[in-house]
Amino acid sequence: MMKRVILGFMGIHVLHHASxxxxxxxxxxxxxxxxxxxxxxxxxYPLLHRMEDMGLLRSRTEVRNGRRVRLYRATPKGERLLEEAKERIRELCTEILGE
Ligand SMILES: [Zn+2]
Incomplete structure (x- = not known):
């Protein structure tokens, strides 16, 4: 539960794209x-590393134009967390913006 709170909007946004x-x-x-x-x-970069440590993302490296690039993708755990976050965001938006 704490981890979800710490993740914040930036983390949710990362999960959205990485999914x-x-x-x-x-x-x-x-x-x-x-x-x-x-x-x-x-x-x-620290956010991406932290999310990988939490098991929300996994990464691999690839060489692009002679440079090593790290690519991140959401894990099933990350996708589940994103779905939960979406529910909460929906609830919050409904309350704040009105029905
Ligand atoms: Zn975006």
Missing amino acids: KGEVTGKFMMEELGRHGYKTSPGTI
């Missing part, structure tokens, strides 16, 4: 930036 396909730290920084969140490698 649809593989994501990189760079992609997530650009994506969060597009939504108005200012992030840096110093925040996004």
Whole structure:
């Protein structure tokens, strides 16, 4: 339960994209930036590592243009957490924005 609270909006956003396909730290920084969140490698990479430690993401490395890139994908556990989060977000939105 605590872990879910700690995950926060950024983590939920990462799970959303990582459940649809593989994501990189760079992609997530650009994506969060597009939504108005200012992030840096110093925040996004520790978040991705933490989520992998929690078993929500798994990663693999690939060489792209001669550089090693780490790709993250949601695990079944991550997808379950995302579904729970969606329910909570739906509830919250209904209450805040009105029925
Ligand atoms: Zn997004």
